[in-house]
Amino acid sequence: MKPSDFKLSRRSFLQASTAAGTLLSASYAPPAFAQSKSVPLNEYKPEYLSPDEWQFILAATARLIPSDGKGPGAIEARVPVFIDRQLAGSFGNAADWYMEGPHDITAPAQLGYQSPLTPAEVYRAGIAELNQWCTDTHGNVFALLDAKTQDTVLGQLESGDIKLVSTKSASLFDLLLQNTKEGYFADPMYGGNAEMTAWKYIGFPGARASFREWAGIEKPYPLGPVSISGKRG
Amino acid sequence: MARQEKKKDVVIIGLGWTGSILGMELCNTGLEVLALERGSDRNTVPDFQYPQVADELKYGVRYGFMQKPRNSTVTVRRSESETALPYRHLGSFLPGNGVGGAGMHWNGHTFRPMPEEFELRSYVENNFGKRLIDDEMAIQDWGISYKELEPYFNKFEKVAGISGQAGNLNGEIRDGGNPFEGERSSEYPMPPMPQTVDSNMFADAARKMGYHPYKRPSGIASTSYTNPYGMQLGPCNLCGFCERFGCLNYSKSSPQTCILDALKRKPNFEYRTNSEVMKIELAADGKTARGVTYIDPNGEEVFQPADLVIMAAYQLHNVHLMLLSGIGEPYNPATREGVTGKNYAYQTNGGTSLFFKDVDFNPFVGSGSNGHVIDDFAINQIDFAAEGFVGGSYISAGTFNGQPIRSMRLPAGTPKWGAEWKSGIKEWYGHSMSIGSHGSNMSYHTNHLDLDPTYKDQHGRPMMRMTFNWKPNDIRMTQFMKSKIEPLAQSMNPDIMQSSFKSQGAMYDVRPYQTTHNVGGAIMGSDPKSSAINKFLQTWDVHNVFVMGASAFPQNIQYNPTGAVGALAYWAAEAIRKDYLPNPRPLV
Numbered sequence: 001m002k003p004s005d006f007k008l009s010r011r012s013f014l015q016a017s018t019a020a021g022t023l024l025s026a027s028y029a030p031p032a033f034a035q036s037k038s039v040p041l042n043e044y045k046p047e048y049l050s051p052d053e054w055q056f057i058l059a060a061t062a063r064l065i066p067s068d069g070k071g072p073g074a075i076e077a078r079v080p081v082f083i084d085r086q087l088a089g090s091f092g093n094a095a096d097w098y099m100e101g102p103h104d105i106t107a108p109a110q111l112g113y114q115s116p117l118t119p120a121e122v123y124r125a126g127i128a129e130l131n132q133w134c135t136d137t138h139g140n141v142f143a144l145l146d147a148k149t150q151d152t153v154l155g156q157l158e159s160g161d162i163k164l165v166s167t168k169s170a171s172l173f174d175l176l177l178q179n180t181k182e183g184y185f186a187d188p189m190y191g192g193n194a195e196m197t198a199w200k201y202i203g204f205p206g207a208r209a210s211f212r213e214w215a216g217i218e219k220p221y222p223l224g225p226v227s228i229s230g231k232r233g
Numbered sequence: 234m235a236r237q238e239k240k241k242d243v244v245i246i247g248l249g250w251t252g253s254i255l256g257m258e259l260c261n262t263g264l265e266v267l268a269l270e271r272g273s274d275r276n277t278v279p280d281f282q283y284p285q286v287a288d289e290l291k292y293g294v295r296y297g298f299m300q301k302p303r304n305s306t307v308t309v310r311r312s313e314s315e316t317a318l319p320y321r322h323l324g325s326f327l328p329g330n331g332v333g334g335a336g337m338h339w340n341g342h343t344f345r346p347m348p349e350e351f352e353l354r355s356y357v358e359n360n361f362g363k364r365l366i367d368d369e370m371a372i373q374d375w376g377i378s379y380k381e382l383e384p385y386f387n388k389f390e391k392v393a394g395i396s397g398q399a400g401n402l403n404g405e406i407r408d409g410g411n412p413f414e415g416e417r418s419s420e421y422p423m424p425p426m427p428q429t430v431d432s433n434m435f436a437d438a439a440r441k442m443g444y445h446p447y448k449r450p451s452g453i454a455s456t457s458y459t460n461p462y463g464m465q466l467g468p469c470n471l472c473g474f475c476e477r478f479g480c481l482n483y484s485k486s487s488p489q490t491c492i493l494d495a496l497k498r499k500p501n502f503e504y505r506t507n508s509e510v511m512k513i514e515l516a517a518d519g520k521t522a523r524g525v526t527y528i529d530p531n532g533e534e535v536f537q538p539a540d541l542v543i544m545a546a547y548q549l550h551n552v553h554l555m556l557l558s559g560i561g562e563p564y565n566p567a568t569r570e571g572v573t574g575k576n577y578a579y580q581t582n583g584g585t586s587l588f589f590k591d592v593d594f595n596p597f598v599g600s601g602s603n604g605h606v607i608d609d610f611a612i613n614q615i616d617f618a619a620e621g622f623v624g625g626s627y628i629s630a631g632t633f634n635g636q637p638i639r640s641m642r643l644p645a646g647t648p649k650w651g652a653e654w655k656s657g658i659k660e661w662y663g664h665s666m667s668i669g670s671h672g673s674n675m676s677y678h679t680n681h682l683d684l685d686p687t688y689k690d691q692h693g694r695p696m697m698r699m700t701f702n703w704k705p706n707d708i709r710m711t712q713f714m715k716s717k718i719e720p721l722a723q724s725m726n727p728d729i730m731q732s733s734f735k736s737q738g739a740m741y742d743v744r745p746y747q748t749t750h751n752v753g754g755a756i757m758g759s760d761p762k763s764s765a766i767n768k769f770l771q772t773w774d775v776h777n778v779f780v781m782g783a784s785a786f787p788q789n790i791q792y793n794p795t796g797a798v799g800a801l802a803y804w805a806a807e808a809i810r811k812d813y814l815p816n817p818r819p820l821v
Contacts, residue, residue, distance in 0.1 A: 064650040071659060091295060097322045098302040102687065104318055110742035111309060111318045151651065158649075177650055185637040186290035202662040204597060204637050207287035209472035209481065211598040215427035220593045228284045 038194065044081055047088035048120060052141070056127045057083055057176075059143035063150050064180045071201035072194070074180055082183030082192030083176075092120035105169035115170035119179075126172030129164045130157065187228045196233035199225040206233070235526055235534040241267040241503075244525055244539035246510045246554065249334020250795065251781035251802040252545035253488040253496060254392075257462065258806035259543075260499045262814065267537065268502075268545075269527050271509035272300075272331030277489055281337075281479030289636040293477045296323050298338045300330040300547075307549060308685045311702040311741050313566065319688050319696070324744045326751055327477070328547045332506060335547060335749055336795070337487045340476045340601030340633060341452030343395045344792035345386050345800070348379035348415040349613045350673075353623075353788065361618040370706065371576050371676040372623070373787040376759035376768040379415045382800050385807070387419055389799030390450075393486035394458045394466045396602075397421035397450030411447045413608045426455045426469065428631065429603050430594050431666035435630035436605040438725045444607045449629060451602030452486030452795070462495040473634040475601025485601065505529070511692060513542055513558040513778060521777045528692065540817075541777050541809070545802075548784040552577075552682050552754035553697040560775050561755070561765045564681050566700075572765040572773075574683045576676035576753040577699060578789040579741075581624070581707040583734030584669035585718045586642050587727035594663050596635030604631020610717050612673060612791055622709040625791045626672030628718060637662065645731045668722055670714035670734075671748075674707055676788040682754045703739045711735050750794050752786035757801075759821075767821040769808040770801060776819045779805055 046054045057080045067073030074080070086092055103116040117125065131141040134153060138145055142153060156162040157173040164172055183192030185199070187207065193199065199206050206225030214221065225233040242264035245252045252268050260266050275298075280286075291297045300306075300323075308317035329335035349356045352374045357365055366372060399420045400410025409425075425448035428436075436446040453475070454466035469484035483490050496502050507530040514523045514536065524538035544551045552574060555561055561573035608614065612625035634640055637658075642665045647657040685698035715734040722730050758764025761773035770785060772778045781802050783794040790797065812820055 065655055066652050069652055069656060071655060073655075094322075096296070096301040096303055098306045098319045099321065100319070100688070104316065107318050108740075110311075110740055110744065112324060112743040113321045114318055154650070180650075181641075182290060182294060182638055185641075186294075187288055190290055199637070202637060202658055204635060204662070207284045208597075209283060209287045209474055210470045211472065211595075212427070212468070212470040214595060214598045215429055215471055216433055217595070217598075218430045218593055221595050221598075226284075228288060230284070 038078070041075065041078065041080060046084045048092060049084045049087065049123075052131065053123065053127050054080065054084070055143040056131065056141070059150060060154065060176060061180050063147065063154055064177060065184055072197040074184060076194065077184050077192050077198050078194040079180050079183035079192045082186065082190050083179050085191045086179060086182070087120040087123060092118060094118040103168070107169070113170065115168045117168055117170055119175055122167045122170045122172055122175055125166035126164050129166045130162070130172065133162060188231075189228055196225045196227055196231070200233050235536040237536045237538070240524070240538040241265045242539065243267070243541045243543060244269060244537055245543040245545050246525065247271075247334060247544070247546035247550070248332050248488065248504055249329065249545065249547070250336040250488055250799060252334075252543070253492040254799065254802040255543045255545060255781065255806055256502055257492055257496050258803070258810065260496065260502045262810050263501065265501050266503070267539070268504040269508045269510055269525070269537070270332050270504060270506045272506065274506045275332045275337060275479065275489065277479065277481070277483060281481050283481040286478055286481050287472070287474050289638050293636055294638050296327060296477070298329060298331070298477065298479060299323055300328040304691055305550070306696065308688050308696050308698045309741075309743055310698070310700050313679070313700065317685055317698045317700070320743055325742070325747050326749045327746070328549060328749065332493070332504070333479070333488045337479045337489060338477050339452070339749075339795065341485055342602050342793040343390065343393060343450050343452045343486070343796045345415060345796050346379070346790040346792055347413070347611060347613050350790045351375045351377060351379050351382075357617060357623050361616070365617055365623050367706075369677050369679060369704070370623070371678050373576070373676075373756065373758055373763060375787055376757055376764065377804075382804055383415070383418055385800040385803040386796065387417075388803045389796065391422050392460050392462065393452050393491050393799060394423060394454050394460050395421050395450050395452055395486065396423040396426050396455035398425050398448060400447060409447060411606070411608050412445050413611055413614060421450060423455045423458055426451050426453055426600055426603060427471070428605065429599055430592065432603055432605045432631040434666070434725060435668060438721055439605070439607050442721055442724060444609045446605040446607050449602055449604040449606050449631065451600065453600045453602045454484045460491055462492060464491050464495055466490055469600050471598050471600050471603075473597045473599050473636065476633050510554065511557070511694070513554065513560060515559065515775060519559070520775060522775055542779070544778065544780040545782065548751045548754065548782050549697060551780050551782055551784040555755055555765070555780070556682075556684050556697065557694055560772055560778060563683055566678055566681055569678055572756075572761070572763065574681050574754050575765070576756050576787055577680050577682050577701060577751070578674045578676045578753045578786070579701060580748040580750040580789055581626070581672040581674045581703070581711050581735070582670060582747060583711045583714055583732070584667045585715070585722045585730055585732040586665055586667045587722050587725060588644055588661060588665045588729040590664060590728050592664060594632065594666055596632045596640060596663055599632040599634055601633050603633060604629045610714060620709070620713055622706045622713065623675055624673035624707060624710040626670040626710070626714045627791055628668060628670050628714065630666060630668045632666065635663065642667065644729045668718050670711065670718060671791065671793070672707070672710055672714060673791040674789040675704065676753055677704055702741050703735055705737065708735055708737050708739060750783070750789065752783040752789045752794060755780050755784035756787040757785040758787060767819075769820045770805040771813070771820050773819070777817060779809065781805065
């Protein structure tokens with residue numbers, strides 16, 4: 001089986017379906033804006049990520065912020081959409097960063113990012129290498145491993161026990177975790193934090209931005225969030 | 234061949250706080266003034282308007298209002314033996330970009346340095362002996378006293394619209410202010426800001442321990458206010474989008490809200506944006522500048538003649554431009570000779586986090602300059618001989634924002650991801666606070682700025698190289714603050730507390746945000762052999778070039794720099810108006 005033939009794992013598929021919510025129901029005709037903004041994750045056409053990379057992102061973010069327990073997981077919050085769109089844009093191509101050489105990829109970490117690769121290139125190289133590592137070690141690409149093994153692999157990636165040479169001193173794990181949390185908590189217009197569910201979960205009122213009368217008041221703030229587009233949660 | 238523009242009396246490089254102040258003060262003398270700003274124009278509407286500006290990802294995380302390293306950055310190393318590498322994306326410090334500079338995205342903390350800080354070397358030697366200043370430490374007196382600058386602090390505080398309460402008004406110590414501050418000749422123009430839950434809890438605990446809490450002097454309007462230029466500020470609504478953002482509410486002190494609209498009305502003021510100065514052009518004898526060469530928005534090189542050149546860029550860029558223009562002998566750490574690039578310093582900070590299961594802090598309620606402060610361990614309150622270090626800190630608590638990508642404090646040991654992280658954010662978001670120390674940083678012969686031998690900027694010029702590391706004196710200072718903060722935090726009975734202070738052997742790390750309080754490199758002083766500019770901020774070698782900003786600080790103060798930067802700008806403006814213009818010459 002070629003990597004491009006991989007289908008959604010059953011678990012990822014179920015999570016993606018949940019995220020789509022009622023939009024998956026055949027009898028429900030969603031309004032046009034909802035269709036354009038919130039196609040089900042398993043129908044989303046990535047702007048940057050390849051099908052294999054998309055499967056990896058679905059699977060990995062689902063472990064970084066799992067769906068079980070209270071609050072949305074990364075899948076319900078549509079974090080993978082956020083990551084794909086960030087990688088397709090100015091963040092992915094390091095538009096603001098100084099990227100000229102020479103690049104010393106052996107430099108101490110405290111001297112900061114020194115990889116010649118853009119974030120989008122780090123994902124591309126790193127996911128391919130990690131999938132190869134998973135195939136060599138566990139017999140399957142990351143997305144098709146069981147959750148426990150996926151957690152172990154992510155832990156090894158985080159600790160450096162799995163070293164990816166193709167990312168040239170950049171850390172795929174650090175980028176992935178940072179972008180996952182960004183997608184979870186950023187304004188929904190960037191593709192994640194669907195329906196402001198992550199804000200509602202922790203009690204952040206989003207873009208309300210007016211609290212003069214709340215200075216020094218020690219009781220829970222009663223109002224739900226608003227988004228930059230003016231939606232209320 | 235550069236295009237030549239019509240001559241101006243004054244050219245100002247950079248249109249942030251100091252460029253705006255000098256622009257206003259020199260326009261008021263009738264001179265033709267041109268400001269060249271390398272970034273784009275910025276106005277409250279549309280650039281900071283609601284709701285678009287309330288976007289943590291774009292401005293808080295992706296640094297939408299900051300300098301792009303692709304356009305301008307430095308290289309960094311921790312010692313002479315290390316190879317400096319580019320600061321490729323922002324982390325430790327965040328220089329601004331565009332009209333308003335860092336003065337539009339700052340938090341607004343506006344302190345005056347203590348009188349002792351202006352004469353630090355003398356103060357230490359006279360009171361605690363010379364042995365505390367080891368051979369590597371390069372601290373100097375500023376060549377100016379607090380008393381000389383006092384009227385100019387007043388002036389800046391009134392223009393910027395600072396909210397606060399005097400602690401020492403004409404020698405009278407007043408309740409609620411900072412009893413350890415230098416004597417002030419007038420009250421702040423606005424009363425202090427309303428405070429958040431954590432700020433009040435800290436103040437209560439500090440008072441119980443016999444300390445002297447006061448409300449942080451804020452460049453944030455607590456009421457409606459009209460400043461001496463006729464600019465109007467509206468009362469802050471504690472929106473929680475201050476640091477890294479432009480103010481949506483005309484409340485934060487910034488060049489935009491306090492100076493620029495008044496300045497732009499003046500017929501003798503002109504500014505050109507997206508115009509980056511490449512070099513200050515000197516006359517053949519090197520004693521005066523003829524003007525500047527800049528790149529215009531079309532990429533064309535332009536020579537702009539002027540009689541007076543005001544360097545008003547960010548600290549790092551002032552020093553870089555001096556090095557590129559051959560103003561002042563570059564500092565050589567091996568011989569300790571030369572002045573340009575000497576005495577780069579930073580800020581020595583630490584903090585303790587406190588978690589309270591049952592307290593609702595509502596961290597999204599806040600202004601950039603919220604908080605109570607104690608100065609009981611400030612520079613003039615410590616026996617340096619007994620403690621074995623030089624320096625001090627202010628200690629404060631107050632929430633600035635609760636934006637969840639960046640402001641998600643979790644107890645140590647909470648996993649960074651997975652089910653436990655997810656339950657941790659629910660359990661602890663809004664239930665923690667921190668007490669921070671914000672401390673001085675001494676200057677050292679080995680911490681300096683020069684031109685990088687390898688890396689070039691987008692115009693092919695050598696990048697500036699920063700050589701900087703933490704030194705034992707400053708680590709001892711910050712560890713001392715830990716020993717004072719932890720008992721104070723403990724007295725508040727948090728469910729969990731944890732500290733983060735640098736310890737011996739700490740190496741400078743460019744990744745986490747620390748402060749944008751880079752100072753030194755073009756320091757002021759009374760001797761041309763050991764300083765780049767005189768007490769009037771005039772370069773010793775080129776008398777029609779004046780250098781504003783925190784590049785003038787011989788070492789870093791314990792406070793945030795903007796109060797001193799603003800006062801020095803007014804002080805220099807007055808010297809230029811009253812003394813230099815009638816008779817252009819070296820003023821010292």
